[in-house]
Amino acid sequence: MSTTSAPTGTPGTDTAGAAVPTIAARVRERARATPHRVALREKIRGIWQEVTWAAYWDTAQTVAHGLLALGVGPGERVAVLAENRREWLWTDVATVAVRGATVGLYPTNPAAEIGYLLAHSGARVLVAEDQEQVDKALAVLDDCPDLDRVVYLEPRGVRGRYPHPALLYWDDFLALGTAHRVAHPGAVDELMAAATGTDLATVIYTSGTTGRPKGAMLTVANVDFAVRTVTEGGGLADPPPGPDDLLLSYLPLCHVAERVFTTWSSAGAGVQVNFAESVATVPANLREVQPTILFGVPRIWEKILATVTIRVASASPLKRAVARFWLRVADRIGATLVATGGRHTTASRLAYAVGWLFCYRALRERIGVRRVRYAASGAAPIAPEVLRFFMGIGVPMHEVYGMTENSAIATGNRPGRVKLGTVGEPQQGVELRVDETTGEILTRHPGVFAGYLDDPAATAAVLEPDGWLHTGDVGEWVDGTHVRITGRAKDIMITAGGKNIGPAGIENELKASAYVKEAVLIGDRRPYLVALIGIEADTVGQWAQRRRLPYTTYRDLSAKPEVVELIRGVVDEVNSRHPRVERIRRFRLLPKELDQDDGELTATQKVRREAVTRAFADLVDELYAPGGDR
Amino acid sequence: MRHRPLLRTSYAQDLALLDTPAKRWWTGALLALALALPFLLTDDLLQLLAVCCVAAIGAIGLGLVTGYAGQVSLGHAFFLGIGAYTAAAISGDPAGRVIGLGVTDIAVWLPAAGLVAALAGVLVAPLATRLRGLYLAIVTLGLVFIGQHVFNEWSALTGGAGVGRPAATLEFLGQPLAVTDATATRDQKLYWLMLALLVVFAVAARNLARSRIGRAFTAIRDRDIAAGVIGVNLPRYKTLAFAVSSAYAGCAGALLYTVTGFFDPSSFSLLLSVQYIAMVLIGGAGTISGAIAGAFFITLLPRLTRELQAWVPFISTQPNEVPNVFQVETILYGVLIIVFLIFEPRGLFGLWVRARAYWKAWPFSY
Numbered sequence: 001m002s003t004t005s006a007p008t009g010t011p012g013t014d015t016a017g018a019a020v021p022t023i024a025a026r027v028r029e030r031a032r033a034t035p036h037r038v039a040l041r042e043k044i045r046g047i048w049q050e051v052t053w054a055a056y057w058d059t060a061q062t063v064a065h066g067l068l069a070l071g072v073g074p075g076e077r078v079a080v081l082a083e084n085r086r087e088w089l090w091t092d093v094a095t096v097a098v099r100g101a102t103v104g105l106y107p108t109n110p111a112a113e114i115g116y117l118l119a120h121s122g123a124r125v126l127v128a129e130d131q132e133q134v135d136k137a138l139a140v141l142d143d144c145p146d147l148d149r150v151v152y153l154e155p156r157g158v159r160g161r162y163p164h165p166a167l168l169y170w171d172d173f174l175a176l177g178t179a180h181r182v183a184h185p186g187a188v189d190e191l192m193a194a195a196t197g198t199d200l201a202t203v204i205y206t207s208g209t210t211g212r213p214k215g216a217m218l219t220v221a222n223v224d225f226a227v228r229t230v231t232e233g234g235g236l237a238d239p240p241p242g243p244d245d246l247l248l249s250y251l252p253l254c255h256v257a258e259r260v261f262t263t264w265s266s267a268g269a270g271v272q273v274n275f276a277e278s279v280a281t282v283p284a285n286l287r288e289v290q291p292t293i294l295f296g297v298p299r300i301w302e303k304i305l306a307t308v309t310i311r312v313a314s315a316s317p318l319k320r321a322v323a324r325f326w327l328r329v330a331d332r333i334g335a336t337l338v339a340t341g342g343r344h345t346t347a348s349r350l351a352y353a354v355g356w357l358f359c360y361r362a363l364r365e366r367i368g369v370r371r372v373r374y375a376a377s378g379a380a381p382i383a384p385e386v387l388r389f390f391m392g393i394g395v396p397m398h399e400v401y402g403m404t405e406n407s408a409i410a411t412g413n414r415p416g417r418v419k420l421g422t423v424g425e426p427q428q429g430v431e432l433r434v435d436e437t438t439g440e441i442l443t444r445h446p447g448v449f450a451g452y453l454d455d456p457a458a459t460a461a462v463l464e465p466d467g468w469l470h471t472g473d474v475g476e477w478v479d480g481t482h483v484r485i486t487g488r489a490k491d492i493m494i495t496a497g498g499k500n501i502g503p504a505g506i507e508n509e510l511k512a513s514a515y516v517k518e519a520v521l522i523g524d525r526r527p528y529l530v531a532l533i534g535i536e537a538d539t540v541g542q543w544a545q546r547r548r549l550p551y552t553t554y555r556d557l558s559a560k561p562e563v564v565e566l567i568r569g570v571v572d573e574v575n576s577r578h579p580r581v582e583r584i585r586r587f588r589l590l591p592k593e594l595d596q597d598d599g600e601l602t603a604t605q606k607v608r609r610e611a612v613t614r615a616f617a618d619l620v621d622e623l624y625a626p627g628g629d630r
Numbered sequence: 631m632r633h634r635p636l637l638r639t640s641y642a643q644d645l646a647l648l649d650t651p652a653k654r655w656w657t658g659a660l661l662a663l664a665l666a667l668p669f670l671l672t673d674d675l676l677q678l679l680a681v682c683c684v685a686a687i688g689a690i691g692l693g694l695v696t697g698y699a700g701q702v703s704l705g706h707a708f709f710l711g712i713g714a715y716t717a718a719a720i721s722g723d724p725a726g727r728v729i730g731l732g733v734t735d736i737a738v739w740l741p742a743a744g745l746v747a748a749l750a751g752v753l754v755a756p757l758a759t760r761l762r763g764l765y766l767a768i769v770t771l772g773l774v775f776i777g778q779h780v781f782n783e784w785s786a787l788t789g790g791a792g793v794g795r796p797a798a799t800l801e802f803l804g805q806p807l808a809v810t811d812a813t814a815t816r817d818q819k820l821y822w823l824m825l826a827l828l829v830v831f832a833v834a835a836r837n838l839a840r841s842r843i844g845r846a847f848t849a850i851r852d853r854d855i856a857a858g859v860i861g862v863n864l865p866r867y868k869t870l871a872f873a874v875s876s877a878y879a880g881c882a883g884a885l886l887y888t889v890t891g892f893f894d895p896s897s898f899s900l901l902l903s904v905q906y907i908a909m910v911l912i913g914g915a916g917t918i919s920g921a922i923a924g925a926f927f928i929t930l931l932p933r934l935t936r937e938l939q940a941w942v943p944f945i946s947t948q949p950n951e952v953p954n955v956f957q958v959e960t961i962l963y964g965v966l967i968i969v970f971l972i973f974e975p976r977g978l979f980g981l982w983v984r985a986r987a988y989w990k991a992w993p994f995s996y
Contacts, residue, residue: 041637046638047639047640047644048637048638050639288636288638289634289637290633290637311995311996312993312994315994315995319992319993319994319995322993323993323994362993366993366994371633371634
């Protein structure tokens with residue numbers, strides 16, 4: 001069980017220190033080669049405004065000069081606190097151009113967290129989106145000695161109302177940049193020429209499911225390795241992504257995964273980036289944009305699956321019958337594809353062709369995946385059933401694996417060589433090893449980060465002197481080529497019976513149901529497994545409506561005996577697939593939706609186990625109390 | 631963007647009439663079929679279709695004032711009559727029995743008919759700005775009676791009741807437009823001409839409807855007080871609605887009788903108004919394509935009932951036997967209006983919208 005995969009081909013050997021193209025240099029090159037092609041699209045007042053590569057680079061240069069005018073020097077940090085939009089990318093590229101490092105902050109972060117991240121990163125300039133974010137920044141400004149200026153993008157409610165001297169409107173900031181550009185025309189180009197592979201490119205804060213966020217430092221060489229792996233190394237779509245591909249940027253850019261897809265793959269391969277208006281409008285934006293490359297976290301895919309299930313269930317009888325029939329066929333096709341690794345057989349291709357006419361074409365159009373030629377799920381484990389559904393309706397779905405500390409590059413399922421339930425094969429140039437005693441996965445490649453910012457102890461804990469990175473994930477080899485992740489090392493539960501159980505798999509099987517949004521398994525040093533389950537308000541609400549079951553609030557809905565029975569059905573179904581020790585003996589429904597503001601979720605909507613078990617300690621005690629319902 | 635009709639990168643795309651490839655294809659196909667019809671159908675059917683096209687122009691006009699601006703008008707026959715007599719008088723023979731100026735060019739008499747009818751509409755409009763709903767309907771009903779009286783009595787213009795006069799002459803720059811020659815028959819040419827005019831009038835109306843003026847009309851229809859509150863100048867837009875609608879009616883009236891060549895004052899009775907109302911209601915109020923569909927349907931109805939007779943032999947074609955096709959036809963009018971108003975108030979267009987929505991949401995229901 002401890003094979004080391006030898007690096008196959010080396011797209012990024014020994015780049016540290018040498019001159020490697022930065023993201024800014026890649027954008028500059030695109031602007032030179034294809035100045036009039038579309039680089040970015042953002043929907044403003046109902047119209048998708050296009051930005052060409054020439055305009056992209058031109059504005060980025062102005063922003064870079066603006067940063068120089070504000071005194072940002074090499075190695076210093078610029079923070080961005082905004083939803084995905086053009087200014088995010090301009091700032092990111094400009095910061096790298098002046099040899100600074102970008103720090104992304106989640107717009108959903110509360111003020112205290114913003115304060116900690118700003119102070120810890122030592123950001124000199126903060127780009128804040130609107131009044132809400134400016135308010136947070138101003139609240140913590142005194143705790144951030146390094147922070148000089150706050151540049152805001154939306155003037156509404158701020159301009160002319162907030163007299164604070166640190167505030168600067170984006171347009172004024174650009175004017176500052178233009179003036180600096182006129183005065184020092186070659187300044188940015190000089191800095192770019194001096195850039196090296198060891199320059200810090202970005203600091204990405206890990207979401208911190210267990211403690212304070214840690215700032216992972218990624219260098220120019222790290223980013224370059226990631227860019228080349230996804231664009232040239234076959235790590236992404238096959239044929240590789242190019243200027244004719246479209247993608248929708250909707251997950252937070254502060255997360256390494258979205259950065260790979262949005263900023264890095266667009267700069268590296270010229271993919272057209274379309275910004276979603278907000279997280280809430282993603283389904284509508286997907287329909288409009290019909291991207292060709294789509295990355296999603298499990299939550300997104302589960303949500304789409306739940307939407308399809310519920311909308312088919314509430315369709316008129318004929319449509320329902322047709323859709324159900326073809327979804328059953330899709331399930332078969334999916335199973336075939338799973339067996340063959342993603343390649344069609346003649347029979348499955350034929351079935352799909354007929355189904356395409358009756359259902360799949362329209363269905364894919366409705367959910368916005370009609371033109372997707374490569375879909376990926378990552379950032380968290382996902383239930384295989386969800387992936388199989390998408391493969392069945394013709395969306396080439398691939399689970400990929402990576403983490404902030406290795407620039408999101410480790411393994412990925414390759415088109416045509418998909419193994420469901422695994423995270424795929426190591427990417428080109430990646431060395432991967434499964435530790436013999438602990439089962440932990442270790443990776444070594446040029447994308448492995450330079451360390452945590454100002455935290456040598458934490459760095460030493462995960463990064464060995466010879467370059468091996470401890471991922472903290474436990475896994476195993478499947479057939480010697482693919483890697484299966486069984487769970488986070490620190491989440492492994494040892495029941496009183498002495499059995500080791502990775503909760504993620506069972507939790508994801510529960511979450512594959514359209515009615516379950518969150519599932520938290522508990523059982524470490526306990527006699528048996530129990531679960532706290534959060535229902536999906538939309539789908540359960542619709543289910544209740546169809547049953548003519550009146551309810552008022554989420555709490556009321558989750559307390560209904562009928563709903564408990566509904567979820568019991570889901571739990572029983574999952575239980576039936578597991579041996580006795582891995583079965584959930586009892587469960588309770590959460591009386592409220594988990595929320596980031598209450599500390600139960602991280603900014604990436606991952607569950608903080610301890611916080612949840614602490615907050616609902618009474619429920620957990622009930623579950624282990626003698627007697628009870630089950 | 632290509633293949634992505636919803637990814638709109640400019641307002642021009644957002645406002646395009648045919649904004650999806652499917653719409654472009656089907657409109658093109660429909661138009662091609664309409665142009666090819668003269669090679670597929672017999673002349674008597676083509677003549678009927680030419681009348682349908684003209685009736686559609688008139689129905690679009692009524693649709694603008696009743697469907698879009700919500701001003702119920704039963705006086706459409708009056709405006710049709712004004713248009714018909716203006717055109718006939720302008721193009722008539724100066725030496726003839728009735729008034730005639732001898733200007734036979736369609737480029738003169740068609741706009742003139744529209745203009746005179748529009749003027750009449752403007753004169754009536756003050757009533758509309760003061761009255762609403764049922765009261766307006768009654769007042770416009772009065773117009774029909776006044777019109778009929780005038781047309782009957784002014785025999786120097788109209789030829790008098792039961793006698794009539796020749797309709798306008800179809801000529802353009804000295805060339806007769808509808809005469810059988812080596813290339814095509816009179817009815818083929820007539821159909822093409824009327825089809826072309828219908829397309830022009832329909833596109834113009836569609837553009838008007840989605841302009842600032844059209845939106846003002848819709849606002850007035852939905853609630854005139856609310857429209858006034860948001861800054862729509864009620865008297866101005868109601869006047870405009872009547873003027874445009876009457877202009878359409880005038881043009882339709884001028885063209886309508888060129889097909890048969892002769893008409894008399896009794897044509898412009900309340901029945902004609904009711905027919906047009908039926909076209910708008912059955913077609914679908916507040917839509918251009920609905921008005922066209924309704925006009926075709928109502929105009930073809932007599933022919934359809936006659937075809938129906940072959941299937942239902944106990945209905946006679948003789949007017950003196952009971953039941954006969956003419957009675958069936960009259961009954962059908964009434965039944966259709968009742969059925970549509972109760973079961974599909976959005977008319978034929980509503981049926982289409984329903985069918986389209988059904989497939990648009992496939993495989994979901996919404």
